[in-house]
Amino acid sequence: MPVLVMKFGGTSVANLDRIRRAAKRVGVEVAKGYDVIVIVSAMSGKTNELVGWVEETSPLFDAREYDAVVSSGENVTAGLMALTLQEMDVPARSWQGWQVPLKTTSAHSAARIVEIPTENLTQKFGEGMRVAVVAGFQGISPEGRITTLGRGGSDTTAVAFAAAFGAERCDIYTDVDGVYTTDPRICEKARKLDRIAFEEMLELASLGAKVLQTRSVELAMRYGVKLRVLSSFEEQSDQAGTLVCAEEDIMESNVVNGVAYSRDEAKMTLLSVADRPGIAATIFSALSEAGVNVDMIVQNISEEGRTDMTFSCPTNEVPRADAALDKIRQDGQLNYAQLVADTDVAKVSVVGIGMRSQSGVAAKMFKVLSDEGINIRVITTSEIKISVLIDRKYMELAVQALHDAFGLDKAA
Incomplete structure (x- = not known):
């Protein structure tokens, strides 16, 4: 049967x-x-x-x-x-x-x-x-x-x-x-x-x-x-x-098919990290071994051989990330000026397989957030997703505005 x-x-x-x-x-x-x-x-x-x-x-x-x-x-x-x-x-x-x-x-x-x-x-x-x-x-x-x-x-x-x-x-x-x-x-x-x-x-x-x-x-x-x-x-x-x-x-499907959010996100920034081969591997290997679930990663432009490295992780994993990075700092594997943690952010994302074949989704998303006075802290993209970190107090407003802007209340 x-x-x-x-x-x-x-x-x-x-x-x-x-x-x-x-x-x-x-x-x-x-x-x-x-x-x-x-x-x-x-x-x-x-x-x-x-x-x-x-x-x-x-x-x-x-x-x-x-x-x-x-x-x-x-x-x-x-x-x-x-x-x-x-x-x-x-x-x-x-x-x-x-x-x-x-x-x-x-x-x-x-x-x-x-x-x-x-x-x-x-x-x-x-x-x-x-x-x-x-x-x-x-x-x-x-x-x-x-x-x-x-x-x-x-x-x-x-x-x-x-x-x-x-x-x-x-x-x-x-x-x-x-x-x-x-x-x-x-x-x-x-x-x-x-x-x-x-x-x-x-x-x-x-x-x-x-x-x-x-x-x-x-x-x-x-x-x-x-x-x-x-x-x-x-x-x-x-x-x-x-x-x-x-x-x-x-x-048939809409270009964007859903808006997701994660309320409990943290943005962590390592200030003044040496800009040399292998430094990212050192940082994220330590975080992985500590069981920290890293999502968004952004590296700033290097100045005089130093750079800033930003990543996001769940809020409850901030202490673990802090301890892991401090350990490799104490061991001499990593040198940085300061680790700054912002635990008052949220992640909002738009998702859709239609984004593969249609341009302008990012521009529209950023314009919608701008019109609502919402500042974007970090951006990451994939073939069918755009995610941003924003101040947590604007999370619900961002979700509602993006849902309306992409017409998700209507079928394709």
Whole structure:
């Protein structure tokens, strides 16, 4: 039988009533003739509670035990979902990551998927099981220890299973009814997209949109897995939600298809750094080893052999970046006059595959911000994206103005 993957996020399985609602959706797909792999998250708030217990018990915790504790939330949901389906006379069985087995690297709390052998689940489907309820977010290391894939990892689990089993589609059920042109909480004119290209979704996810985990979109794009994002709280049809698919599956698209933002950004500037080969490698190698997620990078024009280097990173990683750079300064690997951190900025981006073939998007974006009196601190671009750092107090104004200027409330 054809395989369908259905993933339910924490809010969709927050209590027994919601688990029953989700189970009914699974039952509908089984009745259509699918064998279904259901990926579940922990009940809403449970992972945060488990993380809090770990941190309270051991501030400098062992990552292996952290994974053992925080992965338990998904086990509870998987068992309850399987029991609910059995009560509906749907043959179902729960599976933990090690039972599949979902094989990962040994990077505890941030493991990456290596392989998902299909034999165990395929055998059980052949014996009459119709639904495999798999605990998301977790796997097993080469050493035989439980691992987790990082926050939001259940999305990645779902896409990986869809790729491994050649699923017809991967449905991601969440608390929103699809992917919007921007955050509806900030812009009331935001419009739900019927379809969006993998590359656009990847940019939006990496730039702050919280609908899908970035790694899950990367995986879907690599293996051509069709993703559908839809709400578990609304009546569904075959056309519900937003389909994330290949660019060639989209007939027409706006030049700009979305406006993303990230509120918690910091701009960090190293003043008077030696301008010589290898200095950038020294700086960003140290930041990488410290786990600092660097985004925008700008180097000023050199004067008398010295230059300024600016980069952005999440606000909560500023202390880590400061410590990493100070360490290589103390070690004599880097010499700079001062490190200046501005934690009162936000990143706003416009994204669209149409930007590849149409000029003038940057000019229009900068003119809109100028007309609103918004000063741009840093600019970076890619083939389908333009991002700027601005003062955080202007973030919502910038998002609304750009959404209006590019006509995102109207379909292409």
